[in-house]
Each structure stands twice: as C-alpha cells, then as structure tokens.
Amino acid sequence: MICGGKMMWREFNIQTKRQTEFIDITHFAAETVSTSGIGEGACLVFVPHTTAGVTINENADPDVTADIQSALAVMVPSGPFRHGEGNSHAHIKASLIGSSVMLPVRGGRLDPGTWQGVYFCEFDGPRRRRVMMTCIADR
Amino acid sequence: MICGGKMMWREFNIQTKRQTEFIDITHFAAETVSTSGIGEGACLVFVPHTTAGVTINENADPDVTADIQSALAVMVPSGPFRHGEGNSHAHIKASLIGSSVMLPVRGGRLDPGTWQGVYFCEFDGPRRRRVMMTCIADR
Amino acid sequence: MICGGKMMWREFNIQTKRQTEFIDITHFAAETVSTSGIGEGACLVFVPHTTAGVTINENADPDVTADIQSALAVMVPSGPFRHGEGNSHAHIKASLIGSSVMLPVRGGRLDPGTWQGVYFCEFDGPRRRRVMMTCIADR
Numbered sequence: 001m002i003c004g005g006k007m008m009w010r011e012f013n014i015q016t017k018r019q020t021e022f023i024d025i026t027h028f029a030a031e032t033v034s035t036s037g038i039g040e041g042a043c044l045v046f047v048p049h050t051t052a053g054v055t056i057n058e059n060a061d062p063d064v065t066a067d068i069q070s071a072l073a074v075m076v077p078s079g080p081f082r083h084g085e086g087n088s089h090a091h092i093k094a095s096l097i098g099s100s101v102m103l104p105v106r107g108g109r110l111d112p113g114t115w116q117g118v119y120f121c122e123f124d125g126p127r128r129r130r131v132m133m134t135c136i137a138d139r
Numbered sequence: 140m141i142c143g144g145k146m147m148w149r150e151f152n153i154q155t156k157r158q159t160e161f162i163d164i165t166h167f168a169a170e171t172v173s174t175s176g177i178g179e180g181a182c183l184v185f186v187p188h189t190t191a192g193v194t195i196n197e198n199a200d201p202d203v204t205a206d207i208q209s210a211l212a213v214m215v216p217s218g219p220f221r222h223g224e225g226n227s228h229a230h231i232k233a234s235l236i237g238s239s240v241m242l243p244v245r246g247g248r249l250d251p252g253t254w255q256g257v258y259f260c261e262f263d264g265p266r267r268r269r270v271m272m273t274c275i276a277d278r
Numbered sequence: 279m280i281c282g283g284k285m286m287w288r289e290f291n292i293q294t295k296r297q298t299e300f301i302d303i304t305h306f307a308a309e310t311v312s313t314s315g316i317g318e319g320a321c322l323v324f325v326p327h328t329t330a331g332v333t334i335n336e337n338a339d340p341d342v343t344a345d346i347q348s349a350l351a352v353m354v355p356s357g358p359f360r361h362g363e364g365n366s367h368a369h370i371k372a373s374l375i376g377s378s379v380m381l382p383v384r385g386g387r388l389d390p391g392t393w394q395g396v397y398f399c400e401f402d403g404p405r406r407r408r409v410m411m412t413c414i415a416d417r
Contacts, residue, residue: 048252113326
C-alpha cells in the first residue's frame with residue numbers, strides 16, 4: 001500500500017521449530033511502522049494460516065507464553081474429531097486465539113504498552129509461515 | 140462510506156438454520172472488496188450480535204469447522220448460569236471467538252491465504268442475522 | 279491523530295475494583311467517535327495490558343457478563359504454571375478474549391448493534407488501567 005510515496009505493507013517469513021511455539025514478532029511490526037513513515041494510525045498483523053494465530057501478551061517472562069500454551073493443551077479436548085489430518089486441535093486453537101491483532105500507532109511508533117509483545121502462535125509446526133503487516137495511516 | 144466515489148461498506152443478511160452452524164461468508168467479503176474498488180487496505184467483517192461471532196479457518200474440509208463447533212461444546216461449561224434465557228453458552232462462545240475479523244486487501248483483492256474461509260459462527264440459531272463489511276483504503 | 283483538524287484518538291483511565299470484572303466502556307467509544315467528527319469508518323478499542331482484555335457482549339442483562347466470567351474461571355486450568363507471579367490464569371484469559379475490538383462507524387455514530395456493549399475485561403485487578411481509542415476515517 002502506497003500512501004504519499006511510503007511503503008505501507010510488509011510480509012515476513014518465519015520458520016517454526018516445534019509443534020507448538022510462540023515467537024516474538026514485535027520487531028517485525030515495529031520495523032513495518034517505522035519503514036512506513038506513518039505518524040498516527042494502526043498496524044494490522046495478520047497470519048494467513050489456519051493452524052496458527054497471533055496474540056499480544058507479556059514479553060518480560062517467557063514462562064507466561066509457556067503457560068498459555070500448556071493451558072490451551074489442557075483446554076482443547078483431545079477428540080474424537082472428524083478431520084482426518086489429526087491436527088484439529090491446532091485449528092481449534094487458531095480460532096480461539098485469532099488470526100490478527102490490531103495495534104495503535106502514535107507519534108510514528110508502535111504503542112502496544114510497556115510489557116507487551118506480539119506473538120506468532122504456532123500450533124502445528126514445524127512449518128514455514130508468513131505474517132502480513134498492513135499500516136493504516138491518517139493521510 | 141464513500142471514498143473517491145466508491146462504495147466502501149456493505150451489509151448482508153443471513154438466515155441460519157441450526158442452533159450451532161458455521162457459514163462461509165468469504166464471498167460477501169470478496170464482493171465488498173471488489174465493489175469498493177480499493178487497491179490496498181483492509182476489510183473489517185463485523186457481526187452485530189451477542190450470540191454469534193466470526194472466525195477464519197480452513198475451507199477445504201468441512202470437518203474442520205465441525206470439529207471447532209464440537210470442541211467449543213465440550214469446552215464451555217454447562218452451567219449453572221445466571222442469565223435466564225438459557226443461552227449463556229452462546230454468549231460465552233461469541234466472546235471466545237470474537238465479533239470481528241480484519242483481512243488484508245492487496246492489489247484490489249481480499250488476501251486471506253490459500254485455504255482460508257471467513258465463517259459466520261451461529262451459536263444460538265436458527266435466526267436471521269446481519270454481517271457488516273467496512274473497507275479501509277489507502278486514499 | 280489529526281485528520282482534517284479533527285482529533286482522532288483518545289485515551290481513558292479505568293480504576294477496577296475487583297480481581298475479575300467486566301466494565302462497560304461503550305460510552306468512551308461513542309464519545310471518541312462523536313468528538314472525532316468522522317462520518318464513516320471504524321473505531322479501534324485497544325487495551326495495553328497483558329492481564330486484561332476487551333470484548334463485545336450483551337448490555338441488557340448484567341448476568342451475561344457474570345456468566346462469561348464464571349465460565350472462564352472454570353475453563354482455564356488452575357495450573358500448575360511456571361510464571362512466578364501467580365496470575366497466569368489472567369494472562370491466559372487475556373489472550374482468549376483478545377486485546378482489541380474494532381467497531382464500525384456509520385453516519386457519525388458507533389454502530390455495534392442493538393444490545394451490544396463494549397466491555398473492559400479485568401482479570402487481575404484491582405488495578406489502574408488504560409484504554410486507547412483510535413478512529414479510522416474515510417478522509
């Protein structure tokens with residue numbers, strides 16, 4: 001997306017390494033915002049996959065995202081499921097967590113709060129994944 | 140919403156037929172984007188109901204959305220609940236799944252990924268429902 | 279965010295009073311939209327905290343939000359968790375419910391549906407909290 005000559009979207013690739021894994025992608029969003037040159041607006045972080053998601057949570061203690069993963073493993077029933085690929089749990093987690101987050105941008109910077117990280121949530125890895133960032137600006 | 144003479148929002152009606160049902164509404168979003176004429180931006184799909192939601196998940200095998208529905212039925216407790224209408228489970232599922240999704244638009248087309256469908260999630264049907272689409276463009 | 283001389287973002291403070299509590303903040307969103315002067319577009323409601331969230335649900339009967347809170351208390355496992363602060367349940371609920379909602383704006387007014395309220399979801403109170411509102415307009 002071009003707005004006043006400034007690039008407004010970016011795409012990033014991620015190689016996940018485990019079946020379930022939360023990867024901090026805050027720097028991708030921050031880089032997209034600073035590259036775009038927008039002043040005020042919002043940044044959409046979208047995951048184009050059906051067995052992965054994206055969430056915002058604490059980046060200070062990595063135990064927090066580990067606890068979210070273990071809670072989801074307990075919460076989502078183990079079946080029986082109809083889908084033959086054996087990864088229904090991953091599709092269910094993806095819909096619970098969601099496929100996008102939207103972050104405010106102020107003064108040219110991503111403003112998610114002090115301890116917030118944006119996390120790519122792998123539920124059926126390891127796989128090669130994509131993340132799409134779109135900045136929405138005032139002008 | 141008019142932007143450069145182009146219609147930017149649309150509303151669609153859906154008649155659901157079962158108590159719990161996921162209905163593919165990707166074509167509504169795609170039609171909204173193509174009618175709007177926007178090139179780059181995003182499309183907000185919003186469900187103005189408190190016992191329904193919207194999610195993105197696999198559209199190749201219908202067993203996937205069936206599995207999500209059966210998992211939610213197991214996950215959400217059966218009560219006791221306070222709300223007298225007997226549909227608290229549907230309100231809870233609506234907040235878990237969410238009332239909107241936001242999709243990237245690139246090159247004038249919705250770009251949700253290869254196997255992604257946008258699903259209206261009925262949790263307390265059958266009812267007549269509405270879905271609101273709003274396109275956000277670069278200019 | 280200034281767009282055509284109109285203020286486009288607002289920030290509000292909330293003092294929560296209980297550990298778990300849903301607070302209706304629809305009036306903050308409505309006020310942001312009317313102050314902004316936008317005609318058509320969308321309003322992003324963002325919660326910059328990792329143990330709180332935001333959701334849209336019924337505002338007619340307060341038992342509905344009470345039922346959502348009690349269901350989440352049952353659904354989220356009681357541990358064991360790794361995070362040493364003892365509030366992992368709150369972080370998990372925050373990721374399940376989500377950190378933002380996006381609402382359509384039409385004819386200069388927030389248009390969330392008839393019975394919808396926007397709720398700040400406290401999961402680890404009482405605390406002083408912030409909510410950030412950003413309007414995205416057509417021009």
